[in-house]
Amino acid sequence: MRNYIIKRILLLIPIIFIVALIAFFITNLMPGDPVRVILGNMASEAEVARLEAALGFDQPLIVRFFRWLANIMRGNFGESLYLNAPVSQVLAERLRPTFLIAILAEILGITAGVLLGILAAVKHRQILDQFSITVSLLGISIPSFWLALILMYFFSVKLGWFPVSGYEPFNEAGFGTLRYIILPAVTLAFMQAGLIARMTRSAMLDTLKQDYIRTAKSKGLSVYSIVFKHALKNSMLPVITVIGHNFAVLLGGTWIVETIFVIPGTGFMAINAIMRRDIPVIQASIIFVAVIYVILNLLVDLSYAFLNPKIRYQ
Template sequence: MTTFIIRRLLQTIVVIFVVTLMVFFIMRTMPGDPVVMYLGPDASKEQIEHYTKEFGLDESLPVQYFRWIGNIAKGEFGESIAYRQDIGPFILERLKVTLTIAIPAFVISVVLGVLLGVIAAIRRGKLVDSIITVMANIGMATPVFWLSILCVYVLSLKLDLLPVQGFTWPSEDLTLSIQKMIMPVSILALGPLAQFARQTRSAMLEVIRQDFIRTGRSKGLKEKTVIYKHALRNAMIPIITLMGMSLGHMIGGSVLIEQVYVIPGMGDMLITSILNKDYQLVQSAVFVIASGVSLCNLLVDIAYGLIDPRIRIS
């Protein structure tokens, strides 16, 4: 198992390195000068040269890249050009906001999605199966951006049930925080919930037809034991894969949700920094997101080995 984890860890490091390399050079190929955008169109040539040197943009691209990577290795993310503050604490604050939205959405989508998928599988061909399948298809096909705006219009503007936008920490006002989180958390969980329901149903249908399930039932085991202890465990491999992908998507792909509900998270910060061509902030934000997604995938690979020992051997 140790060799298996080390091999996956090395692969994760390579992936993160490639992502940092790509985002670094892609940002440099985009039109526009971050120093000019920071100073404004009326900046003098001397000012532009001064700040270009101050931000280290006058050096060659390989030197800039390896200096940035070296600072990252030391835990130094540098200074944002647009915000003129230390990037590390800034990203941490925004990441905490995103996780406050993403983690509840992830838990809801996993619990309800797996439960509905199991119910649909054991009630295959019946009314409840048809309802769950249709609702899952609708959930996967519904555009997040459109649904977010629709919920704001109906629940906030028309019915005045929930706040329109914003974010409040639970430690400041728990009731207001929950009210503001209901819409973004629910909408962020909708797509993954539908995916979990469909994937669980498909995996369960494949497992419950196998011989060991019939053997368990013939031995007199309770139906709940057969379904949840034996069938669901053997159907977990594709579900765990989807868990890793969904959590990574929620962390790095909540841009639309944060834009609609004006949530100061990672997605909102990343959009602003890209528009301002804030190299350091974009690179560091993508590095953090890529590391989070890679960590999720690493945990998924480790979970594979724990559930199915044959994967460790291979």
């Protein structure tokens, strides 16, 4: 197991290099001049040239790439062109809201999805099964931005239970922060619940047809014991894969929801950076998402050995 973990960690190096290569050249080939965006169209050529030299944009692209790569290997992503602060500091400040929303959404999505999937498998071809399928299809089909607006309209505008938008940090509002993140989390959790319920139902149906389940039934074991102690654990491998992938999607894909609810997370930061052509922030956001995906994929693979003792990594 240790050798396998070391190999996977070493594989991070070429993966991150390729991601960095793509991120750098795509962001630098984006239409629009960040210097012109900063100074405005009325700036003189001398002012533009002076700022380009200060930012290093007057250097050849390949020189800038290797200089930037050397810096990020030391954890230095440069400075934001607009916020006048280190990108790593800006990213760290924006991580907390994103993590809070993603973790709450994943907890809600896993709880609802697994329970719905189990009920659908146990009550196969009955009303609960049809209900689970309907919820799954809705979760997969409904766009997150549309659901966010619907929830905002009913629970914020009409009922006034939650703020329409905004965010207060946990160290200032305490558990009052939940009032700001519950609707974004529910929006994201609805999609997660649909995917997880569908996968759990499919895996449980296959498991409940196995011989050892029939043997457990013939011994007179309770439904609870059969479902939760025997069938569920052996059905979790594909479900864990979906959960790990979904959490990576949540951390890297909260951009639309954060923008709608004006949550100052990494997604809201990335959208603003794209609009402003803040290249260092865009590059750091892309690399952040890639690292999250790779790490979570590793954790998912390692969880297989825990759930199934027959799996051994070399």
